[in-house]
Amino acid sequence: MLVRDAFKTATRSLTHGKMRSILTMLGIVIGIASVIVLMSIGQSAQDLILGQVQGIGSNLIIITPGAPSNGKFSPPASAQGIVITSLKQQDVDAVGREPSVLAAAPLVTGQAEAVYGNNDATVSYQGVTANMFSIRNLSIGQGVQFTQADVDSANSVAVIGPDLAITLFGPYVDPIGKTMRLKNISFRIVGVLSKGGSGPFGVDQGTVVIIPVTIAQQQLLGTSYFNDILVEANPQYDIAFVQSRVSFVLQQDHGITDPNKDDFTIQTQADILSLLSSITSIFTLFLAAIASISLVVGGIGIMNIMLVSVTERTREIGLRKAVGATDKDILQQFLIESVLLTFAGGAIGILAGATVVTLVYVVLNTFFSSVGWVFAFPISAVILALVVSCVAGITFGIYPARQAGKKNPIDALRYE
Amino acid sequence: MIEIHDLQKEYVEEETPTRALRGVTFSIAEGEFLSIMGPSGSGKSTLLQILSFLDRPTGGSYTFQGKSIDEMTDQELAHVRNKEMGFVFQSFNLLSRLTVYDNVEIPLLYSKVLPAKRRTLVEEAVRSVGLSEKLYTEAGKLSGGQKQRIAIARALVTEPNVIFADEPTGNLDSKNGLQIMEILQSLHNKGRTVILVTHETSTAEFADRIIRMRDGVIESDNPVIKTVLYGPLK
Numbered sequence: 001m002l003v004r005d006a007f008k009t010a011t012r013s014l015t016h017g018k019m020r021s022i023l024t025m026l027g028i029v030i031g032i033a034s035v036i037v038l039m040s041i042g043q044s045a046q047d048l049i050l051g052q053v054q055g056i057g058s059n060l061i062i063i064t065p066g067a068p069s070n071g072k073f074s075p076p077a078s079a080q081g082i083v084i085t086s087l088k089q090q091d092v093d094a095v096g097r098e099p100s101v102l103a104a105a106p107l108v109t110g111q112a113e114a115v116y117g118n119n120d121a122t123v124s125y126q127g128v129t130a131n132m133f134s135i136r137n138l139s140i141g142q143g144v145q146f147t148q149a150d151v152d153s154a155n156s157v158a159v160i161g162p163d164l165a166i167t168l169f170g171p172y173v174d175p176i177g178k179t180m181r182l183k184n185i186s187f188r189i190v191g192v193l194s195k196g197g198s199g200p201f202g203v204d205q206g207t208v209v210i211i212p213v214t215i216a217q218q219q220l221l222g223t224s225y226f227n228d229i230l231v232e233a234n235p236q237y238d239i240a241f242v243q244s245r246v247s248f249v250l251q252q253d254h255g256i257t258d259p260n261k262d263d264f265t266i267q268t269q270a271d272i273l274s275l276l277s278s279i280t281s282i283f284t285l286f287l288a289a290i291a292s293i294s295l296v297v298g299g300i301g302i303m304n305i306m307l308v309s310v311t312e313r314t315r316e317i318g319l320r321k322a323v324g325a326t327d328k329d330i331l332q333q334f335l336i337e338s339v340l341l342t343f344a345g346g347a348i349g350i351l352a353g354a355t356v357v358t359l360v361y362v363v364l365n366t367f368f369s370s371v372g373w374v375f376a377f378p379i380s381a382v383i384l385a386l387v388v389s390c391v392a393g394i395t396f397g398i399y400p401a402r403q404a405g406k407k408n409p410i411d412a413l414r415y416e
Numbered sequence: 417m418i419e420i421h422d423l424q425k426e427y428v429e430e431e432t433p434t435r436a437l438r439g440v441t442f443s444i445a446e447g448e449f450l451s452i453m454g455p456s457g458s459g460k461s462t463l464l465q466i467l468s469f470l471d472r473p474t475g476g477s478y479t480f481q482g483k484s485i486d487e488m489t490d491q492e493l494a495h496v497r498n499k500e501m502g503f504v505f506q507s508f509n510l511l512s513r514l515t516v517y518d519n520v521e522i523p524l525l526y527s528k529v530l531p532a533k534r535r536t537l538v539e540e541a542v543r544s545v546g547l548s549e550k551l552y553t554e555a556g557k558l559s560g561g562q563k564q565r566i567a568i569a570r571a572l573v574t575e576p577n578v579i580f581a582d583e584p585t586g587n588l589d590s591k592n593g594l595q596i597m598e599i600l601q602s603l604h605n606k607g608r609t610v611i612l613v614t615h616e617t618s619t620a621e622f623a624d625r626i627i628r629m630r631d632g633v634i635e636s637d638n639p640v641i642k643t644v645l646y647g648p649l650k
Binding site: 002005009012016318319320321322323324325326327328409413 | 465468470471490491494495497498499503505509511513514518522523525526527528570574
């Protein structure tokens with residue numbers, strides 16, 4: 001039988017029982033749509049996270065306390081909540097003196113309640129030096145950033161995120177010059193960040209409070225160590241070279257002779273991107289794997305209906321064999337029917353998935369615009385969906401098709 | 417054209433062997449019109465199934481156009497069924513949801529005839545049974561007589577050498593039955609070999625020769641004497 005005729009015959013059989021075909025396809029439609037939606041959302045989340053990390057600049061090096069992790073996917077110890085006190089001011093100074101480094105700035109972080117009048121919000125605060133604003137490309141939307149003199153004098157001044165400004169002061173009050181309290185210490189607001197800034201690990205800056213590192217250490221944390229040191233590499237040097245130089249300086253500063261016993265971790269933007277990319281990819285695959293369970297259920301539905309169809313059409317099979325169809329012809333006909341069903345189901349599922357993904361994008365960007373959700377509809381997911389639906393058609397159609405092909409023409413013609 | 421010698425067919429149903437054919441020997445010349453008669457269980461349908469390659473014998477030999485069935489694979493049998501044989505069944509076996517055109521076209525789909533040629537062959541076959549105006553009518557909407565004529569058109573469409581007809585008038589009234597037999601007669605007159613299974617003497621006597629069977633063996637094998645002026649003997 002010509003392939004074109006086989007497709008025509010199969011299409012005719014499927015269109016004859018339209019409602020049955022549609023209901024049979026439904027399982028595959030839902031399965032493929034689920035895979036598409038979850039893969040697209042996973043991709044969007046990945047793009048969003050990686051985009052924010054990329055925003056911090058490619059010449060940024062982040063030093064965190066604690067030995068580097070051996071595992072590829074494990075963050076350094078300090079990022080796992082283990083308090084390590086190995087990064088001090090002398091490290092900042094030593095790294096800052098390195099010719100391949102443009103600037104080094106310490107960072108301490110904590111959480112506290114920010115209060116203004118009757119309004120309050122739980123915020124992450126960051127204690128930094130004045131050069132941190134340029135290192136991290138933080139732009140000020142309103143007011144000014146605090147100065148190094150403010151840092152040196154441990155002045156209680158703050159730059160806050162734009163969302164926090166709205167939360168504390170409302171949309172109509174200018175926060176500049178106003179005083180808010182953080183752990184019962186009054187901070188005068190000197191600036192508000194522009195919208196869309198990102199932290200060193202892609203943390204949203206909308207609700208952040210940035211204060212001089214000195215007052216953060218002395219008044220809020222009571223510590224003398226830093227959570228991180230951010231280093232801006234001199235663009236004239238290769239980032240890997242700068243990384244090795246910074247490492248060397250710190251090893252000298254900490255008296256470390258064996259590089260395997262470093263008490264700090266140096267990461268570049270590329271390292272962080274790689275780590276986050278791995279994590280989000282695994283997350284996306286995990287979601288897709290869950291969604292694919294519904295594909296299996298849909299496939300079993302196809303197999304069930306195809307078996308019923310083979311039984312119902314036993315006499316037809318007998319007739320076709322009597323007039324010259326071979327086992328292969330019959331097998332091919334039923335296999336094409338099941339593949340057409342799953343392929344059509346896959347195509348409809350892709351359209352349904354695209355619709356849902358678009359709706360998610362529109363809803364998130366309409367009602368939660370601060371999230372900055374990005375639209376992603378990976379072509380790989382579409383190709384995967386079509387391939388998977390065809391494979392499902394073959395996998396779940398082969399058994400019924402073989403049953404059809406093996407039928408004895410005499411018995412089939414006698415079937416009532 | 418067809419030679420069978422000591423043909424045997426044994427079925428085993430629920431561990432009980434049944435011998436449907438117990439050593440049948442005869443030959444059929446090209447262009448012959450043969451009727452096989454016999455009561456229920458005589459083995460006539462089993463014989464037709466084996467002659468038409470729908471089943472294989474369990475003993476004896478069967479040679480079709482000089483080639484033994486034992487030497488042929490299932491695929492080759494299917495190929496011969498498609499090219500050399502046409503089938504007319506008692507219950508028509510039309511696909512009721514398809515049009516007349518689509519039903520008649522079915523055998524051509526398995527001989528890989530190109531669409532343009534298929535159209536000519538289908539139209540010619542349907543015209544030969546006088547139902548051109550029904551070409552695009554759903555088969556399920558035809559009368560019994562029309563269905564059987566379409567079944568004959570389907571049997572003819574590949575221009576086979578042999579037509580096998582299994583009780584072709586069994587589900588028809590006498591008028592339609594007569595029309596069907598006249599079509600088969602005309603096919604024979606055009607040189608085709610027609611092998612007919614029936615239990616009706618009046619139908620069998622359209623043939624040139626009648627083989628009567630009983631209990632899986634040939635009881636008699638005689639030519640039919642016809643009166644030219646008055647048609648077949650009743």
